[in-house]
Amino acid sequence: MDSLRLFVGIELPPAHQAIVAGLALRLRPMLGAPAAWTREGNAHVTLKFLGSVGRERLEAVTAALAAIPFAPFALLPGGGGFFPGPARPRVVWAGLGSGAAQCAALAAAVDAALVPVGFAAEARPFAAHLTLCRIKAPGRGGDAAGILALLDRVDWPAIPVQALTLFASQPTPGGLRYPAVARFAATPG
Numbered sequence: 001m002d003s004l005r006l007f008v009g010i011e012l013p014p015a016h017q018a019i020v021a022g023l024a025l026r027l028r029p030m031l032g033a034p035a036a037w038t039r040e041g042n043a044h045v046t047l048k049f050l051g052s053v054g055r056e057r058l059e060a061v062t063a064a065l066a067a068i069p070f071a072p073f074a075l076l077p078g079g080g081g082f083f084p085g086p087a088r089p090r091v092v093w094a095g096l097g098s099g100a101a102q103c104a105a106l107a108a109a110v111d112a113a114l115v116p117v118g119f120a121a122e123a124r125p126f127a128a129h130l131t132l133c134r135i136k137a138p139g140r141g142g143d144a145a146g147i148l149a150l151l152d153r154v155d156w157p158a159i160p161v162q163a164l165t166l167f168a169s170q171p172t173p174g175g176l177r178y179p180a181v182a183r184f185a186a187t188p189g
């Protein structure tokens with residue numbers, strides 16, 4: 001393939017992947033609408049979506065990401081919500097609590113680092129989240145309050161953020177997969 005669909009984000013440990021998979025089972029009956037659920041292994045925090053990138057640009061992208069200085073930090077998921085809102089949700093997501101500010105700063109640094117490589121700066125403010133599902137037919141009703149209450153009760157462990165990851169989004173016969181193309185380690189601060 002001459003191009004890859006790429007995004008930059010934060011990988012989630014296996015314990016978080018298992019929680020996401022378990023949440024899908026509990027949320028599915030509460031949602032009352034068909035949805036594509038994030039599969040175990042696919043959950044991540046997106047910092048910047050790059051879209052389709054020609055392989056000839058990969059070296060410049062990785063060089064720009066490698067030059068971003070950041071200290072490791074702990075990121076704690078918590079709560080959640082709906083995009084664009086509870087009335088007609090298209091996405092159900094888990095939120096981020098402590099470490100969200102460092103996460104937003106990192107997203108801004110990634111955004112700025114990729115401008116010289118030809119990626120437009122984000123116009124919208126960064127909204128850190130873990131996508132749990134994308135609803136295929138929004139507006140069919142569902143227990144929005146119950147979903148929020150359940151998301152508030154999840155006992156997440158902290159995510160030790162020690163690297164930035166450049167992910168590819170790849171269709172496979174079993175569904176989308178997000179393999180890591182490159183990792184960029186934090187510098188102990």
Ligand code: 2AM
Pocket residue numbers: 007045046049129131169
């Ligand atoms: P998400 O974090 O809200 O799910 C791989 O598809 C990742 O890139 C997903 O995490 C998704 O966002 C994000 N993504 C996909 N398409 C996008 C788009 N057109 N604009 C912004 N982000 C996108």
